[in-house]
């Protein structure tokens with residue numbers, strides 16, 4: 001008998017109290033408030049949180065001793081919130097006591113795989129060391145696997161990862177992220193990963209209306225606002241941008257706003273004849289959006305975009 005078994009175990013559990021005390025409620029609420037849309041993702045995270053709370057209670061009552069597998073895959077197109085939600089997931093796992101520190105280490109293939117023979121193992125192990133006690137987020141994880149190259153060093157990283165995901169699962173959670181179809185092929189070719197993943201969460205593309213809202217929230221967070229013309233132009237921008245190459249959901253919106261701020265600053269500089277008030281400094285207007293190349297080709301609402309306009 002070890003000491004653990006001598007400690008008196010609780011005979012009942014108050015899940016609602018555990019929900020409050022752990023801070024899980026706060027995280028879920030923050031997720032709800034700060035992230036637009038994502039209803040299915042939020043639902044899955046609530047379910048996962050419930051499972052983990054119950055699991056923890058079962059462990060405390062001595063009903064189970066297994067460390068649950070917590071590795072996950074986040075699939076979806078770029079800019080759908082995978083990295084942002086992973087940060088919240090790391091916090092959640094930390095508050096529930098599943099990881100010691102709760103930090104997130106984000107990597108891609110290049111951080112794990114070396115260029116020369118003998119470089120990959122130390123590189124991968126260094127990253128794993130940094131991530132221990134937290135969450136390792138591997139973006140576009142499928143690039144680790146390059147079957148067309150027989151001696152690809154990625155294979156070495158894969159083998160180390162598989163081992164650590166099994167042996168250190170009480171101290172490290174791995175989240176693999178990327179496009180759904182490529183991830184599926186990656187898991188088919190590397191079933192060891194699939195069998196180690198407990199949760200698969202799919203991130204849908206945002207609707208136009210959701211991106212409008214995201215634009216408003218982001219701009220507000222930057223301490224700016226749209227005037228009426230700016231808001232309308234942004235809505236139009238979003239609808240045009242979606243049809244163009246390399247569209248990246250909320251990331252495209254963020255990039256567009258960054259460029260709009262740049263144009264606004266230049267406009268103020270060129271136009272201003274006297275002192276500017278706070279309102280002028282904080283307003284994104286129609287020309288700040290419409291100067292974008294997305295509108296090039298004389299596009300207006302009732303005309304089709306000119307082919308090739310970027």
Ligand SMILES: Nc1ncnc2c1ncn2[C@@H]1O[C@H](COP(=O)(O)OP(=O)(O)O)[C@@H](O)[C@H]1O
Nearest residue numbers: 034035036078079080081082083084214250251
């Ligand atoms: N639902 C959302 N509400 C508000 N902002 C969002 C939302 N989803 C993503 N963003 C923002 O968009 C940007 C890209 O998100 P990110 O999490 O990096 O996407 P991914 O990792 O899927 O490419 C970030 O600045 C993020 O804060």
Ligand SMILES: [Mg+2]
Nearest residue numbers: 079082083139
């Ligand atoms: Mg990302």
